[in-house]
Amino acid sequence: MSISITVNGKRHLLNVVADTPLLYVLRNDLQLNGPKFGCGEAQCGACTVMIDNDATRSCVFPVGAVGAAQVTTVEGIGKGEGLHALQKAFLAEQAAQCGYCSSGVLMTAKALLDRNPDPDRATIQRELAGHKCRCGAHNRIVRAIQRAAKESRG
Amino acid sequence: MNTVKLSRRAFGKLAGAVIATLSLAPFSAFAQSGPDLPVDLRANRRLDGWIRIDVEGTVTIFTGKVELGQGILTALSQIAADELDVDFARVRMISADTAHSPNEGYTFGSQSVEQGGEALRTAAANARAVLLAAASRQFNVPQSDLRVENGVILLADGRRTTYANIVRDAPELLAREVTTGVTPKRPSEYKLVGKSVPRIDLSAKFTGGAAFVQDMRLPNMLFGRVVRPPRYGAKLVSVNEASVRQLPGVVTVVRNGNFLGVVAEREEQAINARRALMEATKWSTDYVTLPDVDHLQQALPRWRSEETVVNDAGQDTPASGIAMQLEATYSRPYLSHASIGPSCSVALLKDGHMTVWSHTQGAFPLRGNLATVLEMPASAVDVVHVPGSGCYGHNGADDAALDAALLAREVAGRPVKLQWMRDDEFAWAPISPAMVMRVKAALSKDGRISGWNYDVWSNSHAMRPGQPGGVNLLAAWQLAKPFQPSPPPRIPQPYGNGDRNAVPVYDLPRRRVTNHLLLDAPIRTSSLRTLGAYGNVFAIESFMDELALATQADPVAFRLAHLSDPRAIAVVREAANRSGWHPGEKGDGQLGRGFAYSRYKNFQAYVAVVVDVHVDRSTGVVSVTNVTAAIDVGRVINPDGVKNQIEGGIVQALSWALKERVMFSHTEITTRSWQDYSILNFDEIPPIDVVLLDRPDEASLGAGECSLGPTAAALANAVANASGARLRDLPFVPATVLERLV
Numbered sequence: 039m040s041i042s043i044t045v046n047g048k049r050h051l052l053n054v055v056a057d058t059p060l061l062y063v064l065r066n067d068l069q070l071n072g073p074k075f076g077c078g079e080a081q082c083g084a085c086t087v088m089i090d091n092d093a094t095r096s097c098v099f100p101v102g103a104v105g106a107a108q109v110t111t112v113e114g115i116g117k118g119e120g121l122h123a124l125q126k127a128f129l130a131e132q133a134a135q136c137g138y139c140s141s142g143v144l145m146t147a148k149a150l151l152d153r154n155p156d157p158d159r160a161t162i163q164r165e166l167a168g169h170k171c172r173c174g175a176h177n178r179i180v181r182a183i184q185r186a187a188k189e190s191r192g
Numbered sequence: 193m194n195t196v197k198l199s200r201r202a203f204g205k206l207a208g209a210v211i212a213t214l215s216l217a218p219f220s221a222f223a224q225s226g227p228d229l230p231v232d233l234r235a236n237r238r239l240d241g242w243i244r245i246d247v248e249g250t251v252t253i254f255t256g257k258v259e260l261g262q263g264i265l266t267a268l269s270q271i272a273a274d275e276l277d278v279d280f281a282r283v284r285m286i287s288a289d290t291a292h293s294p295n296e297g298y299t300f301g302s303q304s305v306e307q308g309g310e311a312l313r314t315a316a317a318n319a320r321a322v323l324l325a326a327a328s329r330q331f332n333v334p335q336s337d338l339r340v341e342n343g344v345i346l347l348a349d350g351r352r353t354t355y356a357n358i359v360r361d362a363p364e365l366l367a368r369e370v371t372t373g374v375t376p377k378r379p380s381e382y383k384l385v386g387k388s389v390p391r392i393d394l395s396a397k398f399t400g401g402a403a404f405v406q407d408m409r410l411p412n413m414l415f416g417r418v419v420r421p422p423r424y425g426a427k428l429v430s431v432n433e434a435s436v437r438q439l440p441g442v443v444t445v446v447r448n449g450n451f452l453g454v455v456a457e458r459e460e461q462a463i464n465a466r467r468a469l470m471e472a473t474k475w476s477t478d479y480v481t482l483p484d485v486d487h488l489q490q491a492l493p494r495w496r497s498e499e500t501v502v503n504d505a506g507q508d509t510p511a512s513g514i515a516m517q518l519e520a521t522y523s524r525p526y527l528s529h530a531s532i533g534p535s536c537s538v539a540l541l542k543d544g545h546m547t548v549w550s551h552t553q554g555a556f557p558l559r560g561n562l563a564t565v566l567e568m569p570a571s572a573v574d575v576v577h578v579p580g581s582g583c584y585g586h587n588g589a590d591d592a593a594l595d596a597a598l599l600a601r602e603v604a605g606r607p608v609k610l611q612w613m614r615d616d617e618f619a620w621a622p623i624s625p626a627m628v629m630r631v632k633a634a635l636s637k638d639g640r641i642s643g644w645n646y647d648v649w650s651n652s653h654a655m656r657p658g659q660p661g662g663v664n665l666l667a668a669w670q671l672a673k674p675f676q677p678s679p680p681p682r683i684p685q686p687y688g689n690g691d692r693n694a695v696p697v698y699d700l701p702r703r704r705v706t707n708h709l710l711l712d713a714p715i716r717t718s719s720l721r722t723l724g725a726y727g728n729v730f731a732i733e734s735f736m737d738e739l740a741l742a743t744q745a746d747p748v749a750f751r752l753a754h755l756s757d758p759r760a761i762a763v764v765r766e767a768a769n770r771s772g773w774h775p776g777e778k779g780d781g782q783l784g785r786g787f788a789y790s791r792y793k794n795f796q797a798y799v800a801v802v803v804d805v806h807v808d809r810s811t812g813v814v815s816v817t818n819v820t821a822a823i824d825v826g827r828v829i830n831p832d833g834v835k836n837q838i839e840g841g842i843v844q845a846l847s848w849a850l851k852e853r854v855m856f857s858h859t860e861i862t863t864r865s866w867q868d869y870s871i872l873n874f875d876e877i878p879p880i881d882v883v884l885l886d887r888p889d890e891a892s893l894g895a896g897e898c899s900l901g902p903t904a905a906a907l908a909n910a911v912a913n914a915s916g917a918r919l920r921d922l923p924f925v926p927a928t929v930l931e932r933l934v
Binding site: 055058059062063066069070071072074075076077078079081082084111112116117118121126128129132134135136137138139140141144160162163164166167169170171172173174175176177178179180182 | 260261262263390391393394395397398399400401402403404406407409440458459460463530531532533534579580581582584611613614664832836837839840842843844848864865867869871872874875877879893
């Protein structure tokens with residue numbers, strides 16, 4: 039069965055079963071590293087991508103349900119010289135230790151800033167409630183998101 | 193894509209294939225003792241085993257230490273670049289790899305900067321001296337007339353050469369032993385050490401670069417999953433393999449004794465096949481009787497144990513002038529590492545050689561155990577470290593490596609990526625053992641501690657691969673021809689096992705500390721960040737607070753009265769000042785603050801912590817509102833790196849202390865998913881203020897573990913200060929707090 043999805047602005051035709059979780063298609067067929075396997079149960083946030091404007095757990099989202107929506111992973115928000123404000127801010131704040139949760143957190147942060155360009159600390163903390171960080175980089179992550187918001191507003 | 197390149201390229205700066213232009217004699221051939229060399233150099237004396245410089249001037253550093261998310265490769269790069277006088281950007285790091293790197297054992301115990309860094313500094317100073325000596329001969333000038341700027345050797349008269357030129361003319365120059373005769377730079381000469389250089393690995397982690405073993409993709413790679421028994425002790429009775437082999441994409445089902453796994457073409461196929469295999473398998477009803485999870489405090493001291501008095505002083509002097517005697521018993525539960533990324537490994541058996549890519553903390557010890565279990569010579573097995581998610585100790589990393597190798601063995605020629613599912617990690621990775629700590633003290637009339645008696649009961653916190661007398665790998669115990677686990681080791685003070693930091697850090701002339709190493713381990717245990725120190729410092733520092741209250745002394749003043757080490761006094765004072773500590777301040781029933789101090793392993797970092805809390809008397813919820821920490825880790829290599837480690841340690845300790853415990857029934861671990869194991873959420877993290885007392889002339893001390901024990905104790909002391917309730921049994925979950933708040 040052939041399925042077509044658009045990821046980071048590029049269309050892909052895939053020969054996969056429709057109920058395959060999007061995560062494995064992104065990681066293995068499209069060779070994207072951003073979304074991570076953490077629990078497979080939508081409990082940790084490591085696999086988060088954006089589907090259109092919504093931060094979504096790709097480990098439980100069937101590839102067949104993507105349809106015409108745009109999928110965005112951390113690879114799609116910026117790289118190399120053209121980093122997204124969030125990626126720059128995460129670097130500036132050194133907002134990670136192991137970095138395994140970072141890509142998912144960045145996608146939830148992107149979805150948040152897209153609809154609320156000036157979130158306060160409490161809003162950011164609430165928004166990240168579905169993400170687990172075991173290294174304890176939380177404060178740096180929240181600071182980085184505030185920094186990115188500020189710099190994006192100019 | 194080339195395999196080695198892929199795992200290396202993952203790291204941006206840690207780039208480049210290993211070009212083994214020099215044939216190295218086996219490292220063991222140089223394993224002579226050298227009394228003055230840093231310990232990690234003594235068994236790895238070949239200079240070019242640590243440092244190579246190519247004709248482009250790129251410096252490649254080989255380290256046996258590994259990146260666990262703690263930033264160690266950045267810190268080691270700083271040390272090497274500084275000592276060699278080369279730009280940070282010219283340094284490439286090659287981390288633990290049994291084919292290429294020095295054997296530095298494990299990356300654990302907050303020792304990587306202390307030991308790995310010291311070894312690398314000495315090796316780099318040697319390399320610089322050898323290169324300068326060559327330049328000195330070439331120009332016929334004394335070495336004192338030479339200086340180095342970014343790998344360029346400059347003479348006063350304007351002539352110059354480069355490290356690259358020198359190694360082009362003399363490619364074997366670094367093929368020599370490291371000697372003790374070279375003095376590294378003075379701290380005042382450092383340019384990079386002491387600076388907050390950004391982490392070399394984070395860029396890839398924020399942009400979808402290949403940063404983890406989970407991100408490895410090799411040509412023709414297959415995907416593996418394993419099926420574990422439902423509980424400890426259960427044996428595989430039967431399995432309908434044929435039904436699973438028919439599923440889409442399944443390449444093979446691997447069964448060996450009680451070990452069961454599946455290999456498939458696609459990852460989701462492997463996951464589906466695992467599910468089907470679970471349903472197609474019948475396990476025996478055998479089980480290991482597990483203790484009552486709610487009454488570990490009573491149970492542990494009754495278990496079979498080996499008693500060792502680990503510290504004993506002043507017992508021949510009778511205690512006199514005793515005004516008061518106090519006794520209290522504390523406990524902590526079993527804890528999970530709870531890594532965000534379940535353990536993963538890639539293995540490839542090709543032409544009789546097994547290569548295993550793993551996020552192990554000890555590539556060399558793991559290689560030895562893998563060779564034993566696979567019945568291959570160690571020379572036919574290589575382990576290459578590739579980072580995984582943060583591990584905080586001995587999680588499932590090594591077990592996953594053996595699982596991957598056992599699957600790869602059945603599909604020779606094709607690599608297999610094996611990842612554990614969430615429930616594999618929670619139920620089968622080693623767990624940090626529960627502990628009971630009992631302390632008795634006598635107070636003299638002048639308010640000083642005149643006697644101290646301490647007992648700690650715990651299973652072993654060290655059950656890693658490579659320990660003698662067995663094999664500490666999960667699948668090895670499940671095979672048809674099973675291996676036995678190693679016996680629990682006795683680790684002497686000041687390192688300690690369950691007794692790490694059981695010896696008080698105060699001036700106590702009359703004291704006795706007894707370690708009760710529990711010999712029967714119904715739950716599989718091993719190392720979690722700090723080993724026993726988290727429990728012991730929690731108990732000792734809680735009790736110090738209880739003693740201070742009993743003598744109506746301020747907790748800070750009471751500690752200072754029992755300290756004489758100026759560095760200890762300095763961190764205690766700094767934490768008190770910085771937090772605005774008011775002596776004798778009482779909590780108001782809901783708000784309060786607590787203090788704690790310790791020195792990690794009694795000889796490493798000094799840490800003082802102040803925790804502010806709010807205790808909700810109607811719900812029992814303890815919220816931490818602020819944390820202040822003062823730290824002395826000697827010479828700081830990377831201040832922001834140290835702060836990151838301290839902040840992370842504080843958050844993790846608060847999470848352990850407020851929320852975490854592994855749950856089990858009488859027959860099985862019931863913590864299987866995140867729903868069963870809460871950790872601190874984003875909205876529960878307090879502001880954290882860390883101040884570093886830099887001591888550039890003192891040796892560097894590890895920063896990864898020192899903050900956890902003091903944080904838990906300061907939290908307990910804050911709850912007592914706020915509410916009057918003294919909580920002695922971790923964790924402080926709302927139900928427990930409510931019970932104590934009457």
